[in-house]
Amino acid sequence: MDAFLLQILNGLDKGSAYALIALGLTLIFGTLGVVNFAHGALFMIGAFCAVTLNAILGLSHQVTDPERTDFLGNPLQVDVPYVYDIFGESAGAWILDWSVPLAILLAIPVMLVIGIVMERGLIRHFYKRPHADQILVTFGLAIVLQEIIKAFYGANPIPTPAPDALRGSVDFGAWLGLQAGSVIYPVWRLVYFFFAGIIIAGVFAFLQFTTFGMVVRAGMADRETVGLLGIDIDRRFTLMFGLAAIVAGLAGVMYTPILSPNYHMGMDFLVLSFVVVVVGGMGSLPGAVAAGFLLGILQSFASMNAVKSLLPGIDQIIIYLVAIVILLTRPRGLLGRKGVMEE
């Protein structure tokens, strides 16, 4: 029972990350019909927004501490962050501590600008080109973005801890009437789950209840007609791309305490996110979200010892196995629309 509960929690948590990435990818697929291999890189850049903010807040000047010595035997230089000087030591320490959530404020404008520049400067010219060309150009872009980050931050993962207050874990066991300590779960992972829920709900509400969203949905269904109605669909699609970039970026920012960011984390998620989107069905936002959670939960269950001892290695292939089964039984994934990316 407790093992089950834990894996459901793990699955929901994994699923939130998958769903968020797949959501952004589907926005681009569904609205623009572009195969964006740079989407993983956007996720990675989001994570590095948190790293960057942390680094900026950590900017410091050195004060010599004559009491201690460094590895070469010289007097030790102690770093004092500038935020301590500006806000005082306790407020400065609080800001540093909360740098990951604060990075959301940095990531939103940064990702929006990156998304818009990407769409206007590059992607726009590839709407009419074959998917193969889109793959090549976005893959090239992903490599370039990755290498730029590597040049600044190196290849090693960079620890970006959650705020102290959210670092511990919650004991569900006692709440649920199970043995105390049998179901405990890290607070930050719960935060991530709720955060993902808010973002997903926000995107759906935005598309469902705003005029902007209505036009975009109409554009997804029939771009030409919307254009004939005299609506400037292109501008809205640009914003849509920016929105997708924000969703990917925020998914990255909030994931940093769980997964210390490194420059190739985007590539690691890329293949998986495509699988999620396609299993969900091309062009379907609910499909992407559903597939994200489904695959997350199945993967968690496949990692259980009982399952693994029965089928060794199942946890490494479960996602692909499920993808094959679903695609063979449901030709367009869970909720796909006919004719999207089928030729």
Next chain:
Amino acid sequence: MLGLHGRDLTLFLVVTALVVFAPVILNPFPIGSSLAQFNAGYPDLMQRFVIYGIFAIGFNILFGLTGYLSFGHAAFLGLGSYAAVWMFKLLSMNVIPALILSTVVAGLFALVIGFISLRRSGIYFSILTLAFAQMMYALAYSVLTPITNGETGLQLALDDPRILDGGERPTSLPVTDLFGLEMRETTVLHMGSWEFTIGAGYYFAGILMLIAFYLSIRIFRSPFGMMLRAVKSNQNRMNYTGLNTRPYTLAAFVISGMYAGLAGGLLAAMDPLAGAERMQWTASGEVVLMTILGGAGTLLGPVLGAGLIKYFENIFSKINDGVLHAWFGAVPDGMEDVLVTVFHPFVGKGWHLTLGLMFMAVVIFLPGGLVEGGTRIGRLFRRRGRNAGGAEAEAAAKHPAE
């Protein structure tokens, strides 16, 4: 000649010439000069050029003709390698049985995977092939280690049985051969300060690539090829005419899988080691990139794309700061440091950056890939009134990549 006509024949002869003279063409800089860094005319890399050329030619038969984008083709490459190494271990160091088995094994797997995956089209097909390949990679890396030797890769051992080779235990590892001609056999030609390495393995692989290239031309020009192109332009219409297209696409899938298997077998024949990374999605992605970079659907494009990517991987990654300083040693010191700083991010550990920029540049400025660039240059020459044949100019304008 050989059933080829006009431009096809010219193209084939040009490629043949390039393959034959590659050891010279690829070593344009004298030994010891600072530009010798760009020489690619050593056996291992030349072999890679032609072997990945075979892989890309095969991939192009599927993708270029039918438009089906397989994202799991590296699985067949890896299978070919594993089959070949097992053949070396169990049967004989002769490469012929190994290559036959690797082609057949890859073909059989392609038949099964293709049969299932081709029930879907578009991106659904891509993800199905990707899923199969990733499963094979994950299992080969971990659970199947008794068969694949996991992370380290399958290797020869002194006490392998090698039934046909007499079975006595050698003191050093045996080498692959073709009826006695060792694949690693080389001879070096010295001409002044130039050195050219003539390798048996390279020419063996080169001949196989020429055969593969020839077959691909024949397929492109055959009624079967026409049928595949028709599938690409409109499969629905084909189906409405009452024609079942599936056998044709499946045949293309199997043929291209066998090409990949042959390439994998050849990789093992040149260097008897088979690693699981050969099946990873990045490897599948690489052949997609090679094909698009060179020009999908063109005959020569995939080979050029394969050459260019392998060139970057092997040559640019080896340019370090020391080499940069040697290049710019002649310019004044301050200037030298500036130049080194400017070039530093793009070479050595930054070679990926150059590769990424090149992908973008090619696809932005040369839609249609490198072959498109060649055609444009060819057109330019024609406009000036020079009477160069299209295909010839196209090939001559290329970087000598194979």
Next chain:
Amino acid sequence: MSRHFTRRGVLRTGAVAAGGLALPTYLRAQESGYTNAPQGDTVVLGFNVPQTGAYADEGADELRAFELAVEHLNGEGDGGMLNTFSNKNLDGTGILGKRVEYVTGDTQTKSDIARASAQSMIQRDGAIMISGGSSSGPAVAVQALCQEAGVIFMAGLTHSNDTTGKDKKANGFRHFFNAYMSGAALGPVLTQAYGEGRRAYHLTADYTWGWTQQASIEAAMGSIGNWEMVENVLTPVGAGDFSSYIAPVLNSGADILVLNHYGGDMVNSLTQAVQFGLRDRQVNGHDFQIVVPLYSELMAAGAGEAIKGVYGSMNWNWQLQDAGSQAFTRSFGEKFGFPPSNAAHTCYVQTLLYADAVARAGTFNPCGVVEALEGRDTPGSLEGIDSESNTGFLFDGLGNGQTLYRAADHQCFKDVLVMKGAEAPTSAYDTLEIVEVTPTAQVWYEPDNPMFEGGDLGECNPGA
């Protein structure tokens, strides 16, 4: 090999006849009798390290060490460990009077690519020795290549038992320690710190290195501390999120978690295990503990806070106080501005050891070098170890105290460091502190130990 030469002769004549243009050809190999004999007044070494991918930073540090070693061999800089090395054959005039040059390559931490890169160094650049690397798969693959090609391989960071066990080769040498030694060193320290009879849960990276380390730790803890293994769960490499493997630990009855992970996997699994509150738990009346058998400085940096108080082992650390370690740390630190990692140390030392072996052998011929590194002329043996196999090349002054390059399997035997995450680090570089320097005798094993069984050095191959 005479057959080989004859055919070369035939090919050569054929080429001359056919080429017509070709000037009289000759083969370097035939003059010297071995692959890539140095021409002129320089000798080329090949440094093959990961420059892209997850281990790129570790590779960069290895390259720094190689650069430094070459400088010192050529008589530039302060000489580093040349001043403390017990052998005094290296005088800053290169190797055998030839100036040392080097080429670099990118392994991408993939066996295939590493081999291609090494191959190009051998075939194109004329490298006579290959060194470097950050993982056991590529190390084993490149070692096999060097054996076939007839050059020397001086392994970089490779910790799997197999490198000098079932995959050992005559032309290959490993200075770095291995999984067995980690277990033997950690055994007593962990038993003392955490007590006997603990129940351990292993998470193990699902590939050869992970398996050998898991088996080594399990065996060592079982025999020394009477620990019991509750479960061993294999995790996919690069899993990223380990939560679904960590959660079952909670109710497994285990009171120790052993993470047989390296690099990014270790950073993630350790961070996440700490987030699950494992270290705050009480199980079976003990405080729950986490152990990371193999540490590196970069992993420690990546894991940040999570590493505090966690035990592991290392080959070497810059905080060692012996003269050799200090000399190396000083010259590295002054050149690059931060202390060297243990990957850098092993690469630096391997380069020096190779140069010294060539100097002692008086030739670059790999078979001469192998003899020198096996100590055949002046066999030495470690004090206090009574074993027939205790013979090889004995040296000192390169950190780690007295060290034996064992002739039987080309593995170095020396002290092993048990480390612990520091509670109050003063900088980014002392996040780990040395708990104990385990003496060589304690990590000694016989070449026929079951964990190293099945291999065969074979004969040295000078190529042709």
